[in-house]
Amino acid sequence: MNLHEYQAKELLRKYDLPLLKGLVFINSLKNLKNELHSLNGPPWIVKSQIHAGGRGAGYFKNSSNKEGGVRAVYKYDEAQSIAEFMLGNTLITKQTGPEGKKVNRIFVEEGCEIKREFYLSLLIDRSKYQLMLMISAAGGINIEEVAQKSPNKIHITHFYDLNNITLDSKIKEVINISSLQFDELSLIVKKLVRVFRELDVSTLEINPLVLNKQGKFILLDAKLSLDDNALFRHPDLEKLKDITEENPLELEASNNNMNYVKLNGVVGCMVNGAGLAMATMDMIKQFGEEPANFLDLGGSANKERAVKGFSIIQSDESVRAVLVNIFGGIIHCDMIARGIVEAIKELHFNLPVVVRFQGTNAKEGREIINKSSLNIISIDDLTNAAKKTAELANL
Numbered sequence: 001m002n003l004h005e006y007q008a009k010e011l012l013r014k015y016d017l018p019l020l021k022g023l024v025f026i027n028s029l030k031n032l033k034n035e036l037h038s039l040n041g042p043p044w045i046v047k048s049q050i051h052a053g054g055r056g057a058g059y060f061k062n063s064s065n066k067e068g069g070v071r072a073v074y075k076y077d078e079a080q081s082i083a084e085f086m087l088g089n090t091l092i093t094k095q096t097g098p099e100g101k102k103v104n105r106i107f108v109e110e111g112c113e114i115k116r117e118f119y120l121s122l123l124i125d126r127s128k129y130q131l132m133l134m135i136s137a138a139g140g141i142n143i144e145e146v147a148q149k150s151p152n153k154i155h156i157t158h159f160y161d162l163n164n165i166t167l168d169s170k171i172k173e174v175i176n177i178s179s180l181q182f183d184e185l186s187l188i189v190k191k192l193v194r195v196f197r198e199l200d201v202s203t204l205e206i207n208p209l210v211l212n213k214q215g216k217f218i219l220l221d222a223k224l225s226l227d228d229n230a231l232f233r234h235p236d237l238e239k240l241k242d243i244t245e246e247n248p249l250e251l252e253a254s255n256n257n258m259n260y261v262k263l264n265g266v267v268g269c270m271v272n273g274a275g276l277a278m279a280t281m282d283m284i285k286q287f288g289e290e291p292a293n294f295l296d297l298g299g300s301a302n303k304e305r306a307v308k309g310f311s312i313i314q315s316d317e318s319v320r321a322v323l324v325n326i327f328g329g330i331i332h333c334d335m336i337a338r339g340i341v342e343a344i345k346e347l348h349f350n351l352p353v354v355v356r357f358q359g360t361n362a363k364e365g366r367e368i369i370n371k372s373s374l375n376i377i378s379i380d381d382l383t384n385a386a387k388k389t390a391e392l393a394n395l
Helices: 005-013 032-038 076-086 143-149 171-174 179-198 230-233 248-255 276-285 303-314 333-347 360-370 381-392
Strands: 023-025 045-051 072-075 090-092 105-110 114-125 132-134 154-159 201-212 218-219 222-226 259-260 267-271 293-296 321-328 353-359 376-378
Touching: 005 023, 005 045, 005 105, 005 222, 023 032, 032 076, 032 105, 045 076, 045 132, 072 076, 076 105, 105 381, 114 179, 132 179, 154 333, 171 179, 179 201, 179 218, 179 360, 222 230, 222 276, 230 321, 248 259, 267 303, 267 381, 276 293, 276 321, 276 381, 293 303, 303 333, 321 333, 321 381, 333 353, 333 376, 353 360, 353 381, 360 376
Parallel strands: 267 293, 267 321, 321 353, 353 376
Antiparallel strands: 023 105, 045 072, 045 105, 114 132, 114 201, 132 154, 201 218, 201 222, 259 293
């Protein structure tokens, strides 16, 4: 689950991390000018709040003004007018795609005289099963370009013992900071690791982490992604979810205990099991097509789930054919086959569908599909099923 910047900072503030004061406005800017007096400034920084990076380098749709979603302002009236321009507008960044995201929340923060900018993030290195720190002296809006063109500028440290966080002393030379600043950075990292553990974070990114003119570190931006699978331990954090930022189809799937991710291809995928879904998408790519989605029905695939799955896929106008890949275990393939046939009839689903069964009663399931007189066929081999689906998507 992604959080807005202001939400991430509210959580980080509880850990006594160096942050600037700010104000958030949701759907309304009625009291902005009056409340702005509570912040040190000018300048103040007006920040669009969307679940996407690159806001500062982005631009607003249908506007000749190409200034981004993060703006420094120096007058009360200017703060009001800039915020009014942003709120309700659509911000386009490298991460949103050309459709952009509508801005429903504005965060106004105190300004800061920046002496230097750094990049810092914490995430799990799954190849080593360890928490990994990434830090660079080349922080700011061009960090993606730095990662691509100059990866040597990013220093990586793994933490083998989360109860004993020790910052690599090489970092002091790598990012060129004083011993006093290194000690300050070490304390910040220890606190961030504590945040990572206690809140079940999947990704924590501070970009930029800055040194102000007094030589002190400030977390100028903050991005937190929480592990969805651990939210049952944090009902207070689950309340922070902004459903206006969610893809409607992904939200609908989630509300029905299914996992759906919208992708950019033309072949719809419906599978029971995340690993099987990944393998299915790989096979589609092998035959020159791209998957339109990741859709995991979960272990209890039945008629109701099939109806909902086909309904979600049908809502995506880019889909031209569908590959259903089911492994029958506790749920028998013949039962799932009847559910698929009933779902297609109920929804008047007209796209070509290829079904691949393996597991309990797979033969019986294939017979039900192939005798249905619908625009669906069953193929037992995944390679052949993927190939046939790709062919149907091009008819």
